Amino acid sequence: MKISGAKIVVETLIEQGCDTIFGYPGGQVINLFDELYLSRDRITHILTAHEQGAAHAADGYARATGKVGVVIATSGPGATNLVTGIANAHLDSVPMVAITGNVPCSLIGRDSFQEVDIVGITMPITKHNFIVKDVRELAEVLRTAFKIAKSGRPGPVLVDIPKDVQTAVWDFEPKPDPIRPYPLRFASEGKLRKAAEMINNVERPYIYFGGGIISGKASKELINFSEKADIPMGCSLMGLSAVPSEHPNFLGMNGMHGHYASSVAQDESDLVIALGARFSERATGKKERFNRNFKIIHIDTDNAELNKNIISDLAIEGDIKDALYRLISMIDEKKRPEWTARIKILRYEEKSRTENALKLSHKDNSENKLTPYSIIDIISSHTAEDDIIVTDVGQHQMWTAQRYPFKKPRTFLTSGGLGTMGYGMGAAIGAYKGAGKRTVLFTGDGSFGMNLTELATAVTENIPLVIIIMNNGVLGMVRQMQTLFCDKHYSNTTLNRKTDFVKVAEAFGAKGKKVFTRQELETAAEEAFSCGGIYVIDCAVDCDEFVLPMIPSGGSVDSIITEVK
Amino acid sequence: MNQYVIGVIVSNVTGVLSRVSGMFTRRGFNIDCLTVGETESAGFSRITVAFHGDDEVKERILKQLEKLHDVKEVEVLEKNDTVIRELLLLKVRNSPSTRQDIMAAVEIFRSKIVDYSTTALVCELTGETSKIDAFIELMKTYGIMEMCRTGMVAIERGQNCLKTR
Numbered sequence: 001m002k003i004s005g006a007k008i009v010v011e012t013l014i015e016q017g018c019d020t021i022f023g024y025p026g027g028q029v030i031n032l033f034d035e036l037y038l039s040r041d042r043i044t045h046i047l048t049a050h051e052q053g054a055a056h057a058a059d060g061y062a063r064a065t066g067k068v069g070v071v072i073a074t075s076g077p078g079a080t081n082l083v084t085g086i087a088n089a090h091l092d093s094v095p096m097v098a099i100t101g102n103v104p105c106s107l108i109g110r111d112s113f114q115e116v117d118i119v120g121i122t123m124p125i126t127k128h129n130f131i132v133k134d135v136r137e138l139a140e141v142l143r144t145a146f147k148i149a150k151s152g153r154p155g156p157v158l159v160d161i162p163k164d165v166q167t168a169v170w171d172f173e174p175k176p177d178p179i180r181p182y183p184l185r186f187a188s189e190g191k192l193r194k195a196a197e198m199i200n201n202v203e204r205p206y207i208y209f210g211g212g213i214i215s216g217k218a219s220k221e222l223i224n225f226s227e228k229a230d231i232p233m234g235c236s237l238m239g240l241s242a243v244p245s246e247h248p249n250f251l252g253m254n255g256m257h258g259h260y261a262s263s264v265a266q267d268e269s270d271l272v273i274a275l276g277a278r279f280s281e282r283a284t285g286k287k288e289r290f291n292r293n294f295k296i297i298h299i300d301t302d303n304a305e306l307n308k309n310i311i312s313d314l315a316i317e318g319d320i321k322d323a324l325y326r327l328i329s330m331i332d333e334k335k336r337p338e339w340t341a342r343i344k345i346l347r348y349e350e351k352s353r354t355e356n357a358l359k360l361s362h363k364d365n366s367e368n369k370l371t372p373y374s375i376i377d378i379i380s381s382h383t384a385e386d387d388i389i390v391t392d393v394g395q396h397q398m399w400t401a402q403r404y405p406f407k408k409p410r411t412f413l414t415s416g417g418l419g420t421m422g423y424g425m426g427a428a429i430g431a432y433k434g435a436g437k438r439t440v441l442f443t444g445d446g447s448f449g450m451n452l453t454e455l456a457t458a459v460t461e462n463i464p465l466v467i468i469i470m471n472n473g474v475l476g477m478v479r480q481m482q483t484l485f486c487d488k489h490y491s492n493t494t495l496n497r498k499t500d501f502v503k504v505a506e507a508f509g510a511k512g513k514k515v516f517t518r519q520e521l522e523t524a525a526e527e528a529f530s531c532g533g534i535y536v537i538d539c540a541v542d543c544d545e546f547v548l549p550m551i552p553s554g555g556s557v558d559s560i561i562t563e564v565k
Numbered sequence: 566m567n568q569y570v571i572g573v574i575v576s577n578v579t580g581v582l583s584r585v586s587g588m589f590t591r592r593g594f595n596i597d598c599l600t601v602g603e604t605e606s607a608g609f610s611r612i613t614v615a616f617h618g619d620d621e622v623k624e625r626i627l628k629q630l631e632k633l634h635d636v637k638e639v640e641v642l643e644k645n646d647t648v649i650r651e652l653l654l655l656k657v658r659n660s661p662s663t664r665q666d667i668m669a670a671v672e673i674f675r676s677k678i679v680d681y682s683t684t685a686l687v688c689e690l691t692g693e694t695s696k697i698d699a700f701i702e703l704m705k706t707y708g709i710m711e712m713c714r715t716g717m718v719a720i721e722r723g724q725n726c727l728k729t730r
Contacts, residue, residue, distance in 0.1 A: 123584060124591045128634035131579070148634060304628035307621065 001173075005135045006031035006166040009099065010039050012142040017178045018070050020044045020061065020433045022054040022426075026074020027114060028101030031166040046433060046461060048426065051078050053454040055085020056426025059094050061434035063413045064388055066215070068095040068149050069430065075102045076114030079160075080121065084420055086156045087125040091417025092238060093215060095154035097145045098122075104164035105133050119160050127155035135168035143179045151181035153302040154215055187299065187318030187326070195297050195314055196330035198271060202295075204339045205231045206269035208254065208283070211238030211416070212276015212300060212320050214409045219243055221324035222275065228328055230336045232343050234262035236277050237401055241412035245405045251343070255283035256551050257398040260353055260562060261346035263549070267293060267557045268342065274298040276320045279309040280417070281553075289556040299323050357548050357563040368517045372399040372470060375539050378521050379440060379468055380405055382529045388413060388431045388439045392424035392447030395476035396468075398547040400442045410435070422450030428465055429458055438464040438529075445471040445495060455508035458534045465535075466528045469501055472541040480546055484564070494543075501538040510534035566617045568597065570649060570719050572727045573612040573630060574604065574638040581635045585612055588629050594622065598716030609637065611727070613719050640727050642719045652715040653690040653697045658708035659683060667707055674700050685710055 003011070009032055013021065023045060025033045036045045048054040051073045058069030069089075073082050079100040089096045103112040119131045128148050130141050138161070145157040199205055213222050213235075219242050226233050226249045233243065234254040243250055252259035254266050266272060272294050277283070279298075284290040291310060298305075298312035299320060306315035316323060358371070376399060383389070385407040391397040391414045406412050413431055415423040425448075428441045448469050458465050475493040482490050505512030513524040515537060528535035550561045575581045582601055589596050597615040604611045616626065623641065630639045642649075657667060659682065671678055671688055674696070680687035690700050697714060721727065 119580065120583065123580070123587055302632075304625070304632050306628075308625055308628075311621065 001171065002169045003172050004031065004035070004166065005138050005161065005168050005170070006035045008135070008138050008170065008172050009142065009161065009166070010035040010043065011172055011174055012139050013070060014039070014043055015174045015178065016143070016146045017067070018043060020046060021070040021072060022046045022048055022057040022061070022430060023072030024048060024051045024054055024074070024078060026078045026101065028075040028103060028163045029072060029078075029166075031163070032072065032099075032101065045072075046429070046457065048429070048457045049453040050451065051081030052085055052422070053426035053429070053451055053457060055082045055098065056088065056420075056423050056451075057430030057433070058096050058098070059085060059089045060390065060413055060427030060430030062089070062094045062096055062430075063427070064410055064431035064437070065434040066410065067434065068097055068146055069434075070097050070099065072099045073101075074114065075100060075118070076116050078114075079116055079118040083121060083125070084418075085426070086122055086158065088415055088418040088420045088423060089156040090125045090127070092415065093153050093155055093211060095149040096156035097142075097149055098156060098158040100158065100160045101166065102131070102160050102162045105162045106164070108162065118158065122158045125156070126158050129158040129160070131160040131162070132165055133162065135165050135170040138165060138170070139172055143175070147179045147181060152184070153212070184319040184322070185301070185317060187316045187323040191314065191316045192323060192327055193330060195299075195316065196327060198295065198297060198314065199229060199273065200332045202271040203336070204269045204342075205229070205271040205273060206266050206294070207231050207233040207273045207275060208235065208266060208277055209233060209239045209242060209275040210236040210277025213239055213242040216276055216301060216320035218276070218321040218324055219409050221321055221328065223247065225324050225328050225331070228333050229331045230334060230340065231273070232265055232339075234258065234266055236280065236283050236416070237414060238416040239277060240401055241406040242409050244407050251347070253401055256285070256553070257402065257547050257549065259402065260350040260549050260560065261343065263551065263557050263560065264346050265343055269294045272296050274300075274312070275324070276300055278305045281309070284310060285551050285556045286554050289558070353549075353562040357546070360563050360565055361544065361546055368519055370516065370518060370521060370539055370541060372396070372541060372545055373403050374518055375468060375470060375521060375541070376400060376403040376442070378518060378525055379466070382525050383440060384438070385411070386437045387411065388428075388435060388437050390414070390424050390428040390431060390439060390441045392441070392443040393419045393421045394444045394447055395480065395545065395547050396442050396444045396447075396470040399470070421447040424448075425451045425454035425458070429454060429461065429463060432463045432465065433461070439466075441465060441467045443467060443469055444476065445469055445473065445497070445499075445501075446475045448501070449497075449499070452504065455505065455510055455534065459509040462533055464532050466525075467534070467536045469536065469538045470541045471501070471538050472543040472545065473497075474543045476543065476545065477547065479543065483544070484561070485552070501536055505534070505536035510536060512536035512538065514538045514540070516540045566619060568615055568617050569623050570613065570615045570642045570644065570647065570717060571627070572640050572642050572719060573614065573636060574727060575610050575612060576635040576637065577603070577608055577610045578635060581610065582612070584633050584635055585614075585630065588633065589616070589626070592625070592629060594618065594626055600716045600718055602718070613717050615717050638727055642721060646722050647719050648722060649693055649717050649719040650691055651694055651697050651717050653688075653700065653712065654714075655688045655690070655701065655704055655712040656710040657686050657688065657704050658710060659686045663707045667704075670700070670703055676700065
């Protein structure tokens with residue numbers, strides 16, 4: 001059957017299993033949107049307020065479901081507005097297909113109206129990208145885009161389609177099933193045996209896992225592995241939610257703002273088993289110092305991550321789920337009473353240091369004062385285990401990462417690698433559209449200010465979304481660094497804006513409340529979680545709250561800061 | 566630091582050179598020279614890249630190249646088992662006082678004079694990089710007016726071939 005390129009795009013998306021996509025129309029995708037209109041009973045398009053929000057929504061959709069997120073934008077500014085969202089997905093290995101329109105082929109390269117070389121621009125921030133100049137290749141290119149996005153270590157792929165390719169007609173034959181990813185690579189038996197031997201012969205092993213456990217669906221295997229050989233676990237920011245936070249072997253995130261016990265246990269271990277993690281400098285600090293005390297086994301599905309940031313003693317390429325499954329049968333079942341006792345002491349030290357830090361930082365220590373942790377505790381007492389927790393970027397993000405009791409994989413969505421302020425609103429919308437679960441966004445007044453315009457989208461879609469603004473009137477993360485390292489020169493980090501977020505919420509058609517005490521937050525949360533729509537709780541937080549512990553950039557556990565006087 | 570020469574088989578599609586060279590730029594690796602051309606199969610091109618680095622840098626470069634969708638095969642070409650050639654075209658000042666010396670040098674280096682005018686000579690030379698470098702060094706004495714060189718092309722000795730699987 002001969003159909004237009006625009007229709008081929010829509011039919012291929014449906015063929016690939018897309019139920020919901022995100023985007024924003026424009027001159028060079030008008031044909032595509034016409035086809036989306038005609039097929040609106042088979043595929044839902046969510047109109048956001050800004051293309052960046054749409055890209056983050058596709059990202060949130062993908063993270064919450066594990067499926068490929070799809071975003072559509074027009075040429076020029078529509079395409080460039082996707083860039084941050086694509087880069088964000090690339091650094092966090094999120095499967096995404098971004099479709100952009102472009103000027104007709106005959107106008108390419110002539111600086112035509114709304115023309116940019118989006119393929120050139122996104123080359124370093126995609127797994128691969130395409131410009132389709134021949135309608136005969138369109139369906140196959142789109143299928144390949146899905147294949148690349150979901151294969152191995154997932155990531156974003158961009159397909160740029162000039163307008164004349166959308167209007168040209170060609171044969172289209174739908175495939176019965178979505179395209180399969182490239183076959184997984186499996187770890188070599190010999191290397192796994194060597195790994196097992198190392199694990200069996202050390203005293204103080206430590207597991208450092210990352211987002212690869214979530215994308216590799218290996219949570220169960222990881223827990224079995226840790227339990228069988230009694231190995232404590234820490235993780236990167238991207239690893240959070242892969243195992244329940246309350247698991248007795250879990251010490252929490254390690255690294256720059258990680259848990260004290262998790263970072264110190266890693267440093268005192270004699271073998272670090274890195275699983276689906278990439279030793280980002282936020283996790284390692286000073287590389288020359290990082291692995292002074294331990295050997296490293298590194299297992300990852302992406303061969304290029306092995307020996308990229310840290311040279312390991314044993315590097316194993318392969319699917320993480322399969323590798324762990326096989327490794328479990330090779331390792332000895334054992335208890336490690338001495339190591340466990342040491343970990344217990346570290347946990348105790350962590351607790352007392354945290355309490356001490358909180359005492360020092362709060363001028364007002366009354367029971368009713370709102371503190372970052374008390375906000376998270378109150379909110380988490382209202383959430384269900386399936387609720388999806390989204391954050392923006394900054395202090396509130398680290399507090400949430402440290403404190404929130406995650407229970408299930410894919411319930412924590414955060415911008416890890418790129419650290420994108422303004423990620424949260426779009427991601428929360430996408431997450432709900434994908435998973436259909438109530439969503440909670442922890443944000444700050446800085447981050448929320450960046451993309452709060454997506455409140456409009458959330459209200460239109462009537463998403464059950466509770467937004468918690470930790471409002472301290474400053475860009476807290478940078479302010480914290482200025483306090484510690486720049487003689488308290490608060491250069492451009494004091495916001496103290498007159499913005500009334502409750503009125504903002506109401507203006508967009510949502511509800512909102514400003515709270516100053518725990519009691520007020522309790523009442524507001526009660527209302528927010530029962531209203532079923534969008535509810536903004538603007539929480540007053542002291543501007544000198546610190547994210548602790550902190551290992552300064554380029555430092556090590558030797559320089560960990562656990563309290564600020 | 567060693568110099569490595571790698572052969573890369575890529576799909577012959579638009580933008581593939583940008584992808585390969587862009588990987589080097591974005592990850593902070595330096596390219597000594599890069600050449601690209603057709604291969605025995607129509608759908609593929611071959612890129613030869615030379616770069617300096619230690620073993621770790623080499624490993625990272627190979628793995629990052631292998632990740633690119635359009636890259637089909639990457640191999641380090643060990644210098645002892647590889648024929649490496651470069652082509653030089655060099656325009657040198659022609660004057661009665663230096664002409665005989667230049668002709669002698671051209672003879673000894675097995676170069677060729679491919680254009681002759683009363684004021685300039687164009688020499689063509691093929692060889693390994695070190696030979697080309699030596700010839701250029703020598704010609705500086707006579708006044709190089711203009712030159713261009715292709716960068717390396719390299720092929721393994723014996724029956725082993727760098728082909729797409």
